[in-house]
Amino acid sequence: MPVEMSRAPARTVFINGRFLGRPVTGVERFAGMILNEIDSTLASAQAGRFVVLAPQGVARPAGLRAVGFQNVGSRGGHAWEQTDLWRASKDGVLVNLCNSGPVLHGRQLTVLHDALVYRHPENFSRAYGAFHRLLGRLLAKRANLATVSDFSRQELAKLLGVDAARIGLVPNAVDHVLGVEPDFSVLARFDLQTRRFFLFVGSPAGNKNLANAIRAFVALDRPDVALVMVGGAASTFAKSLLGELPPNVISTGRLSDAEILALYRKAAALVFPSIYEGFGIPPLEAMALGCPVIASDIAPVREVCRDAVIYFDPYHVASITSAMRDVVDETVDLAAVRERGLARTHDFSWARTARQVLAMIAEIDRGNRITNRTSAGFHP
Missing domain, CATH: 3.40.50.2000 (Glycogen Phosphorylase B;)
Known part of the structure; x- marks a missing residue:
């Protein structure tokens, strides 16, 4: 059943939809399931306040009801994120669900799924690894961060110099298979x-x-x-x-x-x-x-x-x-x-994780930094 958020956000909430143009791996699965759950959770009064922004050529996901969708900009990849996405979302709250976002945005939630690019740089090309390590450090200074496990929270806190209590927890789930x-x-x-x-x-x-x-x-x-x-x-x-x-x-x-x-x-x-x-x-x-x-x-x-x-x-x-x-x-x-x-x-639910994301968005919209108290529904 659709529910009202405890407080309607004063700003538009933009969701980074770059992931919709990529093959589905675990990260894209997470983002797609959170988007679907947010869409089904929002009450009609919230329709139009949440908007997916995607590069040109990326299609609107089938089944979106309450969440809007716009193709913006002319670039692709990271250039699109750092320029076109930033310009289109700078007056709202931006939600990045897949490890990256525009470093100039001052009111954003970015989910970093792990510290693999720091712990196992050999998995990546030299250019890719260097860029993502730098991007992570810049986002740690500007963005509100979340991650999918307490293990990753401790890893990212140590590697990025962030207080672990300031990294929210938004675990993966499994009910998509059912x-x-x-x-x-x-x-x-x-x-x-x-x-x-x-x-x-x-x-x-x-x-x-x-x-x-x-x-x-x-x-x-x-x-x-x-x-x-x-x-x-x-x-x-x-x-x-x-x-x-x-x-x-x-x-x-x-x-x-x-x-x-x-x-x-x-x-x-x-x-x-x-x-x-x-x-x-x-x-x-x-x-x-x-x-x-x-x-x-x-x-x-x-x-x-x-x-x-x-x-x-x-x-x-x-x-x-x-x-x-x-x-x-x-x-x-x-x-x-x-x-x-x-x-x-049974301890993992995409709906529960989406509610935690929405709670973090509400905190950011009120001008607060998120804390791990918004992750109280998950006990590692």
Whole structure:
């Protein structure tokens, strides 16, 4: 049911819609879900006060009702953000949901999802990394900041010289998977109807630690079990690591949400071997769909998943192999793992996170700095 905000904002609230022209990764998923929830939350009295601003050529999202939409400016990319977006939004409150925003804007909320560009610069080109590290430091001086986990909040506070209490918390959620009908035809396409398989969902970026996951699976030496890797570049990465892929290592390329959900439903377990994350959405997605998770024993995964997954040491191949073997040999109580996983997902809701974003917007509109008290609904 639409609700009134506790106080109508005096200024127009502009939402940076640059993300709408990009492929959907975890960051774009976050932004899209927050936009949808804000749109469905706003009462009719608020219609017109919230407006998405996007570069030329970016289409209005289907289904927007209360939130307006405008294409502005003539540039693209970061040049659009720093000039066209700033000019169009400078008299209002600006909300940037995807790691960047115009540094000249004095009344903005910017969500920095993690500190990856500082902690793992090798993942990025030299120019990209240098620009985003500088942009983050400039935004830390000008913008109100938020992030998706307490782990990332502490990381960003340390690296950017910001009081952690001044970084709001707006966690990812998982209920987006519940309204999607799985497309089980993907199982036949990859000959998985009757095979047991582990699932990896993500990119082969260095922090994702896919190399150790593949080595661990090969060491498992179970010809009756497959490792299915979902992601656009996973096949190229794996071939450079192993030469030709073993018959039981399958790279699917990019898949639709419905196809990925079908794999979650049928997988023996999701393998999440990251050595660094800001949050980690795939474990939550798997847990919500009844798929056991074996995951890296690192702080952000512990924060999000608690006791709902089987942990391994991501730096030791033998530890990952041991967790895989526990699953295929069923030496752990997988039913209990599934039950704990489902229970943990109930703590995350896109509607709750959107309400936290709206609370921060109201604070900024009143001329206040946000604090982590606006994140009281989430307990890491």
